[in-house]
Amino acid sequence: MKEETLNIKPMETRGFRQFNLKKKLRISEALIQGLLFFAGILSIFVTVAIVYELGKEALLFFNDPDVTLGKFFGTTKWQPGIGQYGIWALVSATLTTSSIAILIALPLGLASAVYLSEYATQKMRSILKPILEILAGIPTVVYGYFALLFVTPILKTIFKDGIQVYNMLSAGLVMGIMILPLIASMSEDALSAVPRSLREGAYAMGATKLETSLQVVLPAALSGIGAAVIVGISRAVGETMIVAVAAGAGPNFSFNPLDAAETMTGHIARISGGDLSYNTIDYTSLFAIALMLFLVTLVLNLISQWVVNKFREQYE
Amino acid sequence: MENINYAIETNDLSIHYGSFTAVKGVNMKVERQKITAIIGPSGCGKSTLLRAFNRMNDFVPGCHVTGKLLLDNQNLYGKDVDPVEVRRKIGMVFQKPNPFPKSIYENIAWGARINGFKGKMDELVEQSLRSAALWDEVKDKLQQSAYALSGGQQQRLCIARTIAIQPEIILMDEPASALDPISTLRIEELMQELKKNYTIIIVTHNMQQAARASDYTAMMMIDDQRAGGVIEFDDTKTIFTRPGDKRTEDYVTGRFG
Numbered sequence: 001m002k003e004e005t006l007n008i009k010p011m012e013t014r015g016f017r018q019f020n021l022k023k024k025l026r027i028s029e030a031l032i033q034g035l036l037f038f039a040g041i042l043s044i045f046v047t048v049a050i051v052y053e054l055g056k057e058a059l060l061f062f063n064d065p066d067v068t069l070g071k072f073f074g075t076t077k078w079q080p081g082i083g084q085y086g087i088w089a090l091v092s093a094t095l096t097t098s099s100i101a102i103l104i105a106l107p108l109g110l111a112s113a114v115y116l117s118e119y120a121t122q123k124m125r126s127i128l129k130p131i132l133e134i135l136a137g138i139p140t141v142v143y144g145y146f147a148l149l150f151v152t153p154i155l156k157t158i159f160k161d162g163i164q165v166y167n168m169l170s171a172g173l174v175m176g177i178m179i180l181p182l183i184a185s186m187s188e189d190a191l192s193a194v195p196r197s198l199r200e201g202a203y204a205m206g207a208t209k210l211e212t213s214l215q216v217v218l219p220a221a222l223s224g225i226g227a228a229v230i231v232g233i234s235r236a237v238g239e240t241m242i243v244a245v246a247a248g249a250g251p252n253f254s255f256n257p258l259d260a261a262e263t264m265t266g267h268i269a270r271i272s273g274g275d276l277s278y279n280t281i282d283y284t285s286l287f288a289i290a291l292m293l294f295l296v297t298l299v300l301n302l303i304s305q306w307v308v309n310k311f312r313e314q315y316e
Numbered sequence: 317m318e319n320i321n322y323a324i325e326t327n328d329l330s331i332h333y334g335s336f337t338a339v340k341g342v343n344m345k346v347e348r349q350k351i352t353a354i355i356g357p358s359g360c361g362k363s364t365l366l367r368a369f370n371r372m373n374d375f376v377p378g379c380h381v382t383g384k385l386l387l388d389n390q391n392l393y394g395k396d397v398d399p400v401e402v403r404r405k406i407g408m409v410f411q412k413p414n415p416f417p418k419s420i421y422e423n424i425a426w427g428a429r430i431n432g433f434k435g436k437m438d439e440l441v442e443q444s445l446r447s448a449a450l451w452d453e454v455k456d457k458l459q460q461s462a463y464a465l466s467g468g469q470q471q472r473l474c475i476a477r478t479i480a481i482q483p484e485i486i487l488m489d490e491p492a493s494a495l496d497p498i499s500t501l502r503i504e505e506l507m508q509e510l511k512k513n514y515t516i517i518i519v520t521h522n523m524q525q526a527a528r529a530s531d532y533t534a535m536m537m538i539d540d541q542r543a544g545g546v547i548e549f550d551d552t553k554t555i556f557t558r559p560g561d562k563r564t565e566d567y568v569t570g571r572f573g
Contacts, residue, residue, distance in 0.1 A: 197414040205427035206404030220417050313417035
């Protein structure tokens with residue numbers, strides 16, 4: 001150890017000092033705290049306000065003597081103007097298109113995430129990730145016309161007359177392409193966050209790259225991947241433009257992807273864009289659909305959360 | 317001396333990161349069923365050298381190795397050598413315990429399974445945990461997460477999973493540096509048990525540990541080009557009592573480092 005080189009005056013020569021330990025008013029601290037609190041409370045307020053408004057108008061719909069929950073959930077034709085209130089006509093299309101989208105986006109997104117995080121060289125990653133992010137930034141209306149004018153004609157050559165011009169398959173496929181970069185990018189973040197020590201532990205056991213990626217890194221990243229899937233599902237269920245353009249313009253209870261059908265979001269967009277007088281059943285029904293949309297998203301989120309909790313492997 | 321059985325030999329082994337030479341010209345013969353310690357000041361390349369033994373440095377971009385590393389007369393850096401197979405023969409225990417985020421049972425079974433183990437898994441798990449002196453502590457909670465264990469127990473679990481794949485050599489990279497003194501002692505006792513069946517190479521910062529636990533000691537030091545090298549390699553007793561090199565003497569007597 002070296003000699004003490006710092007020159008500190010001995011205690012005695014410093015003399016007595018009066019310490020001031022009183023609380024000080026720090027304006028910038030208080031200000032920033034206030035601002036941050038405001039930002040937090042604002043988003044909560046907006047959410048509550050939306051739910052309130054939805055609930056209020058939807059209540060008007062359900063209070064109509066003609067509407068019953070039995071009809072709402074128990075029938076499959078939707079045309080409030082003539083007394084048909086079967087929400088399944090719209091829910092079926094939303095579930096079909098979203099399922100197709102997730103079936104496309106989940107495996108492809110996960111595969112590209114594993115490639116980017118475990119296999120790609122630094123250089124490859126620095127090229128591919130920005131491209132993925134550009135893909136995520138394409139306006140959905142462009143995707144919509146891509147589905148209608150590019151994908152549908154291709155499907156036409158495969159299925160011939162079996163497929164309608166507007167169909168859920170084309171919309172679902174393109175929706176899958178749309179959410180793929182989202183799932184890939186978020187999953188890649190989750191995979192990259194898995195500590196290197198876990199990979200090293202696996203490699204030191206004589207594991208191959210594939211065994212390490214799929215059996216050690218992937219399970220450890222599952223909660224982050226689950227979050228990606230939840231966001232992906234929510235995007236798919238809530239997506240409007242693609243389905244409005246390519247899936248069809250009329251409620252149709254069908255789970256056949258080759259059929260034309262209108263999703264909840266597509267229906268809301270179409271009806272609210274037309275002439276609509278306030279306080280008619282057509283008007284209040286939109287809020288009922290929106291509430292249902294909320295519910296579907298919530299249920300799907302709960303299911304994915306449950307799946308993730310069941311299978312994830314938590315590190316630290 | 318002719319009958320000595322060497323587990324692994326290095327022949328002018330050098331490790332480079334790009335154009336920088338991190339470890340230069342190491343010649344070592346590591347004896348079978350002994351504990352060989354690698355000591356030296358921080359940054360002298362101890363861990364780099366250790367990681368060269370099971371080709372963990374392959375994962376470091378720009379790292380390449382020259383010279384030879386011989387296991388059973390095969391150069392582990394030969395062109396047709398599969399690093400995955402190398403790591404199955406030469407296991408490794410890391411500085412910070414890194415169990416997999418799986419159950420205690422699965423931590424051991426996983427490595428055996430990917431290595432094609434076909435026997436009775438329950439028996440292998442028990443046997444491995446017993447060899448790592450962990451069985452009595454965990455036998456009632458094999459299905460719990462490995463992260464529920466203490467640091468010392470996690471480290472012994474990592475040793476157990478390494479034993480389960482039956483390697484020839486176990487590399488230990490400061491295995492006790494993150495542990496309390498009691499856990500450290502247990503690891504050292506365990507090493508004495510393990511050397512009956514395995515060859516152990518251990519990197520350690522702790523000179524008492526090297527003196528207590530090892531049979532041979534390699535002293536590493538950096539030269540004026542900042543390349544690390546083994547400056548002295550001998551019986552642990554010799555290194556600590558009458559070292560041949562002045563720098564070794566200064567280091568082991570605590571005059572620097």
